[in-house]
Amino acid sequence: MTQTPPPEDPMQIRSPHIFNVLPVRQRLDHSSQAFFRFRRIGPERTLITNLEGRWLILTDAQMTAFATGALEDDSELKRRLSEHNFLREGWDEGAAREMIAQRKRFLGYGPNLHVMVLTLRCNETCVYCHASPMSMDATHTDMTPEIAERAVDL
Known part of the structure; x- marks a missing residue:
C-alpha cells in the first residue's frame, strides 16, 4: 500500500468541506463579525449565512478580508456585509428580530392538513x-x- 506524499507547502492545502481559506498563521478576528456560518461552494467561492437567513457568496480574497477584520471602511464589500447584518459594527437588532420572526411565522399556523x-x-x-x-x-x-x-x- 503506497502512501500519498505530503504536500510541499502545507499552507496550500484546500478542502471543500472545511474552512481552509486563511493561511494557517492568520487568525480570525472575532471582534468584527457577527455570528455567521460558512461553506466552500466551489473553487475560490465561500457561502456565508447568518441566523436571520441572509447570505452572501464571497471570493477567497473577500473571505480573508472579512474573517481577519481587514475590511476597508469605504469598500463595497463592507457595505454589503453591513447591509446583510454580518458585521457587529452597525448591527441592526430590529431588522434581525424582524427577519427571524418572518422566517418562523409558520410555527403558529397549526397543521395544514x-x-x-x-x-x-x-x-x-x-x-x-x-x-x-x-x-x-x-x-x-x-x-x-x-x-x-x-x-x-x-
Whole structure:
C-alpha cells in the first residue's frame, strides 16, 4: 500500500468541506463579525449565512478580508456585509428580530392538513397510510355519526 506524499507547502492545502481559506498563521478576528456560518461552494467561492437567513457568496480574497477584520471602511464589500447584518459594527437588532420572526411565522399556523379516519376496516395496505387496518368485520372501529358531525363542526 503506497502512501500519498505530503504536500510541499502545507499552507496550500484546500478542502471543500472545511474552512481552509486563511493561511494557517492568520487568525480570525472575532471582534468584527457577527455570528455567521460558512461553506466552500466551489473553487475560490465561500457561502456565508447568518441566523436571520441572509447570505452572501464571497471570493477567497473577500473571505480573508472579512474573517481577519481587514475590511476597508469605504469598500463595497463592507457595505454589503453591513447591509446583510454580518458585521457587529452597525448591527441592526430590529431588522434581525424582524427577519427571524418572518422566517418562523409558520410555527403558529397549526397543521395544514387534517385527516379524518372514519373506519379502520380496510383490506388494503397502502404504504403511506398510518392507520392500522382491521378486519372487515370489526364494525366497532367505525366512527359514529355523532362524532363525525362534531368533527366537521371544528
